[in-house]
Structures are given as C-alpha cells and as structure tokens.
Amino acid sequence: MRRRLADRALLAGSWVSTGIILAAVLVLVGYLASRGGGALGLRLLFGDADPLAAITGRQPVFGGIWPALAGTCALVLVASCLAIPVGVASGVYLSEYASHRLQIILGFGVDLLASIPSIVMGLFGFTLIIFLRRTILPGANTSLILAAGCLAVLVLPGISRATYNSLAGLPDSLRLTGAGIGLTRWQSVTRVLIPAGSRGILSGCILGIGRAAEDTAVILLTGVVATSGLPRGLTEKFEALPFRIYVLASEHRDRAELDEGFGCALVLLLLTAALFACAFWLQRSFERKWSR
Amino acid sequence: MNGATRRARRERWLEGSLLLAALASACAVLLILAFLVYFSLPLFRPGAIAGILSGRWQPVGGEFGILPMLAGSLLIASLALAIAFPLALGVCAFVQGLGPPALARPVLAAVHFMTSIPTIVYSFVSVILLVPALRSAFAGRGGFSILTASLVLSVLILPTIVLLVHASWSGLGPSVRMTCAALGLSRTQEIFRVLVPVSSRSLVVAAILALGRALGDTMVSLLLAGNSPQWPSSILDSARTLTAHIAMVLAVDSQSPAYLSIFSSGLILLLVTASLTLAVRWIQSAAGRRRR
Known part of the structure; x- marks a missing residue:
C-alpha cells in the first residue's frame, strides 16, 4: 500500500515537473511573440531613417536595431572565419592522427577550454589588450576583431568536439576502404571521411555560430558600445543585438524602448532558433545515415 | 621515387x-x-591577498574583499541546481515512459529547443515578467534577488541535465526494460529503483556539468540578482556573483585595487570550472576502468 502511494507520488511529480517546464517555455515564447511580434517591422530595424540609405550607411539610424544586427552579423562572420578552420582541423587530428595517449591529453585540454565561462573569455581579451598596450602596440584598444577572436576561442572547443565525434562515429570500413584503394591518409581524410561526416561537422559549426551570436558576456568586456552606427572596421567599436537587449533591459526609459527590447529579443531568438533548427536537422540526418 | x-x-x-x-x-x-x-x-604581495580574501567590499573605505561574491556565486548556482535537478529527473521519467509515449518526442523537442534560447532573452523576459511577480508575492521583497536569479538559471541548466540523463537511460536500453518487466516491476519502480541507481554516475556528471554552467553564467545574475556586494542572509536578498562582479567593475572603469579584484575573480572562476571538468573526467575514467 505504501509502495503504491510512493509510485503515485513519483508519477504525479513527473507530470508536474514536465508541466512546469513546458509552461515556462510557452509563457516565455508566447509573451515574447505577442509583445515583440507587434514591434517587428521596418520601424524596428531602421527607426525613422530611410531603409535604403540606412542599409548602405549613408544615413545614421536612431531608435532602430539595424546597426546592432549588422554588428552581430559581422562578429559572427569574423569569429567563424577564425574558429571553424582551427576547430575542424583540431577535430580531424584528434580523431584520425593522434595516438590514444595524445587523444586523451589533448582532448582534456579541449574539454577544459569548453568549460571556461564566457565572462572569463572576455576578461582574457581585456587583459590581452592591456598587455599589448604595455608591450608592442600602445594604440591597441578593444574592438571588433578582439571580440570576434575571443568568441572564436569560446566556440572553438564545441566545433572541435563535433568534428571529432562525427569522424569517430564513422564505420571503420570507410577507413579500410580508403587504405585499400591506395589513398594516402590525407586523401582518405579529405576525400572519404570528411565528406561522409560533413553533416555532423556542419551541424557543430552552426551550433558554434549560434553560440557566438547570442553571447553577451564576452563582447561586454571586449568593445561593444551602445551607439556606434554600422561596424566600420575590424579595429573599431561595434554594436550587437545581445548587448542592445541588455541595455534595454537594464535601463529602458519608456514604453517605446521596452517594445524595442521585445522586438530585439524576438529577432535574436528567431535567429538562434533558426540556426539551431538547421543544426538539429543536419545532425539527425547524419545519425540516421550512419546508424547502421 | x-x-x-x-x-x-x-x-x-x-x-x-x-x-x-x-x-x-x-x-x-x-x-x-x-x-x-x-x-x-x-x-x-604581503597584505594584498588578505585584502582580496577579506569578507568586505567597500571601495570607498579601501576594502576590496571578493568573498561575498564567491558566496553569492555558490549560493545562486547551487540553489539553481537544487531546483533544476528534481525537475529534470521528472522530465526524464516522463519521457522514459511515465507520460504517454505520444508526448515523449514533443517534450524532448521542446527541451532541445530550450538549449537554443539565448541567455539574454531569458534574462530580459524575466526582468519584465518574473521580477514584478515575485515582488508582489513576497510583499515588496525578492524582486531582484538570489531566488529570482536561481529560478531563471534553473530553467537555463535544465536541458543540460535532461539531455545527458536521457542519453544515459536510453543507452541502458531494452535489456534493463526486459529484466524489469520480467521481475514484474512497474514503470515507476523501474525508473526510480533501477535506472536511477544504475546510472548514478551519469546523474552526478550531469549535475556537475549543470553546476558549472550555472556558476559561469553572467547575464542572468547581472540582470536579476540585484548585484549588491554583501553577504547574503536570505534567498530574498540581493547578491552579486563573481561573474557579475567582473562585468560591473569593468563597466564603471574604476582604478587599480578594484581592477585587481576582477583578475582574481576571473582566476577563481577558471579554477573552479576547471576542477569541475577534472571531476567529470575522473568519474568517467573510473567508470571506464570498472567496466573493464
């Protein structure tokens, strides 16, 4: 009898906790969609400026999120150019070249890097600038390239892990086939293994891009500002969507700014959700293809 | 040749x-x-380390102790874990068969989707929705507080726990299910008396990784915990975490002793998250050895 009661309680607990979590997500997304959905539109992006003139940068944008959106895109682009080649190469080495011992040691280093909080990564960028100023580059300052570099280090371990997992999950028959038809190791990696694992690798890269787009703590310490206009160069300050949301969350003055915050948050959520959906779908189709 | x-x-x-x-x-x-x-x-230097590790933060009086922030970090992160862990187990049990099988996939998809929601979006919506709600629930106290930050962080780290535990339980697979069915155990008994004990290592690993995520997060505590640098005496008090401390000190650009405290805060964060990673490695390798 008592056991029956405990069973019931656990069953109820399981339903209740699932209900709580689903409700939390639904409230979050529903509220964001209802408040932010109304704000979506050209006005949210460009404020009072003429859209065409704003896109080309001939007219500055006030009260619109276009500069922040452009800043985030620039950040993500530069960060991916830095992180993806190194991350994929390191994953390939760990999976296809490294001895078992090296796999464990280097793999642990990558895991450690993955565990570093993003604010510490930002702090690293900040100390790097102080260091450069004291030594070889007195004019160095926090900027787009610094922020993108730190974001790249932040997402690097994820890309490396995803590449490793995708390649290590491939059947050994593929490796034997490569060797059997007389391919060198490099040829076998680039012509057989990477193409076979491409969907998994791509999925990891897209997740990394999403992480770089949403992170706030890193850019907070490495050169983001509230108003800079469109990103003008690698060594300039920049705006970014997550920082815009942070500013509006901590100091919105009126209803209009709050609405802008909701619109901005919705845009960022749509961006990361779309990236995530791509990554999820790629990973699924990769696993389905090689599950046998 | x-x-x-x-x-x-x-x-x-x-x-x-x-x-x-x-x-x-x-x-x-x-x-x-x-x-x-x-x-x-x-x-x-003599004296400096005692100053940093003293329990008071009063820049005007020349006191730069960061222990209150360490306490804030630990308290908020462990409270978040204490809320998230039982909920996550409930969700896992729901997906594993306590809920209707038709709902298992949608619930898992929702949890996957949660991983793509940016931290700053969670924080923004919570500032608008959760803070006023808690303030009215606790008669004016508890708006920007440890409780608020922990509640939001628990939602943030829940997917980490659910996905890891779910993977571990699914990996145990049909053999456990068959055995339990043959012994005449109910689904509830199977999950809480067999799966939970058998997968205890994975549960610990999931908890450690989630704790690391909670400790490393900046935006939630920066926007929601109130940031007052004092020893917390109740969960309705405002507190400052190490991560938020770094962001705040750099934002106001103060001078050297305060600067010094952010580098040591960063160092402490790095060492704590690294030791959590080390602990996970150790547990996993111990598990590997036993299996052999």
Whole structure:
C-alpha cells in the first residue's frame, strides 16, 4: 500500500515537473511573440531613417536595431572565419592522427577550454589588450576583431568536439576502404571521411555560430558600445543585438524602448532558433545515415 | 621515387599543421590561465591577498574583499541546481515512459529547443515578467534577488541535465526494460529503483556539468540578482556573483585595487570550472576502468 502511494507520488511529480517546464517555455515564447511580434517591422530595424540609405550607411539610424544586427552579423562572420578552420582541423587530428595517449591529453585540454565561462573569455581579451598596450602596440584598444577572436576561442572547443565525434562515429570500413584503394591518409581524410561526416561537422559549426551570436558576456568586456552606427572596421567599436537587449533591459526609459527590447529579443531568438533548427536537422540526418 | 618522397613530405607537412591546430585548441586554456595569473600577480604581495580574501567590499573605505561574491556565486548556482535537478529527473521519467509515449518526442523537442534560447532573452523576459511577480508575492521583497536569479538559471541548466540523463537511460536500453518487466516491476519502480541507481554516475556528471554552467553564467545574475556586494542572509536578498562582479567593475572603469579584484575573480572562476571538468573526467575514467 505504501509502495503504491510512493509510485503515485513519483508519477504525479513527473507530470508536474514536465508541466512546469513546458509552461515556462510557452509563457516565455508566447509573451515574447505577442509583445515583440507587434514591434517587428521596418520601424524596428531602421527607426525613422530611410531603409535604403540606412542599409548602405549613408544615413545614421536612431531608435532602430539595424546597426546592432549588422554588428552581430559581422562578429559572427569574423569569429567563424577564425574558429571553424582551427576547430575542424583540431577535430580531424584528434580523431584520425593522434595516438590514444595524445587523444586523451589533448582532448582534456579541449574539454577544459569548453568549460571556461564566457565572462572569463572576455576578461582574457581585456587583459590581452592591456598587455599589448604595455608591450608592442600602445594604440591597441578593444574592438571588433578582439571580440570576434575571443568568441572564436569560446566556440572553438564545441566545433572541435563535433568534428571529432562525427569522424569517430564513422564505420571503420570507410577507413579500410580508403587504405585499400591506395589513398594516402590525407586523401582518405579529405576525400572519404570528411565528406561522409560533413553533416555532423556542419551541424557543430552552426551550433558554434549560434553560440557566438547570442553571447553577451564576452563582447561586454571586449568593445561593444551602445551607439556606434554600422561596424566600420575590424579595429573599431561595434554594436550587437545581445548587448542592445541588455541595455534595454537594464535601463529602458519608456514604453517605446521596452517594445524595442521585445522586438530585439524576438529577432535574436528567431535567429538562434533558426540556426539551431538547421543544426538539429543536419545532425539527425547524419545519425540516421550512419546508424547502421 | 621522387614523387613518392614529395608526397610523403606533403603528408607530413599537412599532419603537422593539423597537429598545430589541435595543440592550439588544447593549450589555449594554458594561455588564458597564464594571463590571469600574470595580472593577479600584484596580489602576492604581503597584505594584498588578505585584502582580496577579506569578507568586505567597500571601495570607498579601501576594502576590496571578493568573498561575498564567491558566496553569492555558490549560493545562486547551487540553489539553481537544487531546483533544476528534481525537475529534470521528472522530465526524464516522463519521457522514459511515465507520460504517454505520444508526448515523449514533443517534450524532448521542446527541451532541445530550450538549449537554443539565448541567455539574454531569458534574462530580459524575466526582468519584465518574473521580477514584478515575485515582488508582489513576497510583499515588496525578492524582486531582484538570489531566488529570482536561481529560478531563471534553473530553467537555463535544465536541458543540460535532461539531455545527458536521457542519453544515459536510453543507452541502458531494452535489456534493463526486459529484466524489469520480467521481475514484474512497474514503470515507476523501474525508473526510480533501477535506472536511477544504475546510472548514478551519469546523474552526478550531469549535475556537475549543470553546476558549472550555472556558476559561469553572467547575464542572468547581472540582470536579476540585484548585484549588491554583501553577504547574503536570505534567498530574498540581493547578491552579486563573481561573474557579475567582473562585468560591473569593468563597466564603471574604476582604478587599480578594484581592477585587481576582477583578475582574481576571473582566476577563481577558471579554477573552479576547471576542477569541475577534472571531476567529470575522473568519474568517467573510473567508470571506464570498472567496466573493464
């Protein structure tokens, strides 16, 4: 009898906790969609400026999120150019070249890097600038390239892990086939293994891009500002969507700014959700293809 | 012969550059550690370390102790874990068969979707929705508080726990299910009396990783915990975490002793998250040894 009661309680607990979590997500997304959905539109992006003139940068944008959106895109682009080649190469080495011992040691280093909080990564960028100023580059300052570099280090371990997992999950028959038809190791990696694992690798890269787009703590310490206009160069300050949301969350003055915050948050959520959906779908189709 | 040596040299060269990428990914953490240690060096003068590790933060009085922030970090993160862990187990049990099988996939999809929601979006919506709600629930107290930050963080870390535990339980697979069915156990008994004890290592690993995520998060506590640098005496009090402390001190650009405290905060965060990763490694390798 008592056991029956405990069973019931656990069953109820399981339903209740699932209900709580689903409700939390639904409230979050529903509220964001209802408040932010109304704000979506050209006005949210460009404020009072003429859209065409704003896109080309001939007219500055006030009260619109276009500069922040452009800043985030620039950040993500530069960060991916830095992180993806190194991350994929390191994953390939760990999976296809490294001895078992090296796999464990280097793999642990990558895991450690993955565990570093993003604010510490930002702090690293900040100390790097102080260091450069004291030594070889007195004019160095926090900027787009610094922020993108730190974001790249932040997402690097994820890309490396995803590449490793995708390649290590491939059947050994593929490796034997490569060797059997007389391919060198490099040829076998680039012509057989990477193409076979491409969907998994791509999925990891897209997740990394999403992480770089949403992170706030890193850019907070490495050169983001509230108003800079469109990103003008690698060594300039920049705006970014997550920082815009942070500013509006901590100091919105009126209803209009709050609405802008909701619109901005919705845009960022749509961006990361779309990236995530791509990554999820790629990973699924990769696993389905090689599950046998 | 000549072609063969050239090809061999090319192979070696390519392998070398892959190794370089792997070394860079694995040793980046050492570089970051070196920078933080270098900038914390002034701490190792007599008197300075006692100042940093004192329990008071009063810049006006020249006191720069960061222990209250360490306490804030630990308290908020462990409270978040205490809320998230039972909920996550409930969700896992629901997905594993306590709920209707038709709902298992949608619930898992929702949890996957949660991982793509940016931290700053969670924080923004919570500032608008949760803070006023808690303030009215606790008669004016508890708006920007430890409780608020922990509640939001628990939602943030829940997917980590659910996905890891779910993977572990699914990996145990049909053999456990068959055995339990043959013994005449109910689904509830199977999950809470067999799966939970058998997968205890994975549960601990999931909890550690989630704790690391909670400790490393900046935006939630920066926007929701109130940031007052004092020893917390109740969960309705405002508190400041180490991560938020770094962001706040750098935002107001104050001078050297306060600066010093952010480098040591970063160092502490790095060492704590690294030891959590080490603990996970240790548990997993112990599990591997036992299996053999």
